[in-house]
Amino acid sequence: MAANDSTTIDRGFLAPTGNGLFGWIFSTDHKRIGLLYMYAVLTFFIVGAALGVTIRLELMAPGETIVSAQTYNALFTLHGVIMVFLFIIPGVPGIFGNLFLPLHLGANDVAFPRLNLLSWWLYIIGACMALGSLFSGGGPPDTGWTFYVPFSVQTTTNVSLAAFAVFVLGFSSILTGLNFITTVHRLRAPGVTWGRVTLFVWSLYATAWVQLLATPILAITVSLVVLERILGAGLFDPSKGGDPIMFQHLFWIYSHPAVYIMVLPGMGIISEIIPAFARKPIFGYWAVAFSSLGIAAAGSLVWGHHMFVSGMSDMAILVFSLLTFIVAIPSAVKVFNWVATLYKGSISLEPPMLYALSFIFLFSLGGLTGLILGSAATDVHVHDTHFVVGHFHYVMFGGTGFAFFGAMHYWFPKIFGRMYNKKIATIAWALMFAGFNILYFSMKILGLRGMPRRYYDYLPEYADLNMIATIGSWILAAGLVLMFVNIIRGSRSGLLAGDNPWGSLTLEWTLSSPPPAENFPDDLVVDRGPYDYDARDYKAQEG
Amino acid sequence: MKEAEHATVQKDYAGAKLGMWLFLYTEILLFGGLFVLYSVYLQRYPREFAAAAADLNIVLGAVNTVILLTGSLLVAISITALRRGSVRLAQWMLWGSVLTGIVFLINKYIEWSAEISHGIYPGSPILDQKENGEIIFFGLYYITLGLHGLHVLIGAVLLAFMAVYVATGSVHRDDFIKLENTGLYWHLVDLVWIFIFPLYYLLL
Secondary structure, eight states, X not given: OTTSOOSSSOOGGGSOOSSTTHHHHTOOOHHHHHHHHHHHHHHHXXXXXXXXXXXXXXXXXXXXXXXXXXHHHHHHHHHHHIIIIIIIHHHHIIIIIXXXXXXXXXXXXXXXXXXXXXXXXXXXXXXXXXXXXXXXXXXXXXXXXXXXXXXXXXXXXXXXHHHHHHHHHHXXXXXXXXXXXXXXXXXXXXXXXXXXXXXXXXXXXXXXXXXXXXXXXXXXXXXXXXXXXXXXXXXXXXXXXXXXXXXXXXXXHHHHHHHHHHHHHXXXXXXXXXXXXXXXXXXXXXXXXXXXXXXXXXXXXXXXXXXXXXXXXXXXXXXXXXXXXXXXXXXXXXHHHHHHHHTTOOOOOOHHHHHHHHHHHHHHHHHHHHHHHHSHHHHXXXXXXXXXXXXXXXXXXXXXXXXXXXXXXXXXXXXXXXXXXXXXXXXXXXXXXXXXXXXXXXXHHHHHTTOBTTOSOOOGGGHHHHHHHHHHHHHHHHHHHHHHHHHHHHXXXXXEOOSOTTOOOSGGGGSOSSOOSSOSOTTOOOOSOTTOTTTSOOOOOOO | OTXXXXXXXXXXXXXXXXXXXXXXXXXXXXXXXXXXXXXXXXXXXXXXXXXXXXXXXXXXXXXXXXXXXXXXXXXXXXXXXXXXXXXHHHHHHHHHHHHHHHHHHHHHHHHHHHHHHTTOSTTOHHHHHSOHHHHHHHHHHHHHHHHHHHHHHHHHHHHHHHHHXXXXXXXXXXXXXXXXXXXXXXXXXXXXXXXXXXXXXXXX
16 A cells, blocks of 8 residues: 555545554554455455355366365355355445445544454454364364354364354444444534435444344354354254254344345445436435335344245244335335436446446346245245345345445545546446356256255256356456456556546545545534535536 | 544543443343243243253352342442542442452352252253253253353453552543443343343242
């Protein structure tokens, strides 16, 4: 970072403080912590993506292709653990939440800056433990990221360390959520009423509540797995009177809401990008804001749909199925409001907007296939097949992942004061979008035709589609590589971007790029909403 | 370092308290998971649970309840004393509450050693001979009370820090939010025990 030229622009909070690395890893500045998260999270994302490509390589043809069955189990477990706990859950809140939540509120930092730093440290410690479980104990865990009992209690691999890593990461997540809630309540600048808070903040606020209310359950659940392994208390062991289904209930009480921890901040990002590039106020501000809370609330009540085939009463299946369908309502409210915002907008197809539009497409495909899984009759047919894998990749990668990349391209000039190459960014996006659909849509069809998930080998009739999916994974990976190269080059030597290259109206764009160490002057008073695009005659300042 | 700039963050008491309450809520949910397991298995094994609970030492449990309630009282007195300016009293009350935590843990040690010496602990051959419901009861008993004991330990350490802070003056009558939040934590430890005691010792 600091090795770069500092003559051309005011480097703001990026300017060296004279403490070298320690000025970063012990900084309590929310912007620096956000960047720390960015470097860490992206590193793990690249590791996770490499594991994913390796899984696809193994599945390219029937039989053993490049790795043994045991290695394959470890691969998909680590791919899941890394992507879920190290990338998607902390990604958007950790990076863009830390960077922009205080800026959107007109605040100078989060409510508890030192706690914020502790969250990052816990994230790093947890991540090291998760990766350390690969190389220590009885070898890499092979349970899948869900740690299902009884297998997770019996296997000799290093499940205890991985599960404890999840506990530590959960603690980090809780502290971030707690910090954000308090910040939103206490540190809004004068004039930033609840109706003038950005939709990104609303979504982070809803997310923070889910983090706070769901994560402790996961913490106790993974702790119980560790204790079972050490003590053999028998809580989930049928031979001692325990019940493995209870584990599934406790696990999904957290992990289903966690799906909304993953996707809600992504939706918040889309709600920022769409009005900025359609040059229109968001359609139905309050509907979008409250639908975030609606998704958080309804999404916390649907964990049972993971257990339709595990043994539940018909009544419970009916109730969980209905509740699952209800989550579609606030989700659809958002999608319709975005589309209505686009209607008659003056749309400019800059890279962030391309990601936002593809988010709507991919998330809708993911959400609609979710209904197939939420309905018990169809779920029985496709349960634990590649259809499920395709579905949740559409939601988590096509949704959160693309929103994440959209945010990276949208806020990039604000963070670094420079611009990436837009043409290359567009090509990278096109590659990713095409590769993504080739890869995961093939999985959906494979699943409908009966190919189970987590399987190492398969029947010859699934060979064609698996080959197509694997080729899709290469196109997707090529797009990712191109995007990262472009981003890294842009951050070092891109053209100067100016303070507000997109002509956005939210508060962070009123600051210089990169933002100064001290965010706002003390007498800041905000007198307008974040999306009043028709209220003023603005002109985009081109970089 | 530029920490200095950010360390000047205004003392927001309401914010600090809100943060603490939110954290305490997560603690309740942490124990909540165990209480959910308790209720499910109680419904499944009512007779075995009652049989197993009969083996617990009600006297020691009751004594521990009194000890924790006393500890809560001492912290409350300490906060009030500090606000009225009696630093010395506040300090003594804090050391007193640390002492209640220690006594509680000693008591727990006595209780557990007796049970373990009878061969009743998770995974023990004697316990595994018993009926399924009893194994589950003692599994939950050791995990829940162990987790609670850990919280007592953390609380006692925090209180000791507060006692030192009060003595050195870094927590004083105009800036006592750390003490107040520690007090809230101590009350939570007490509160969780108030649920544990009847569920495990009395109800059955």
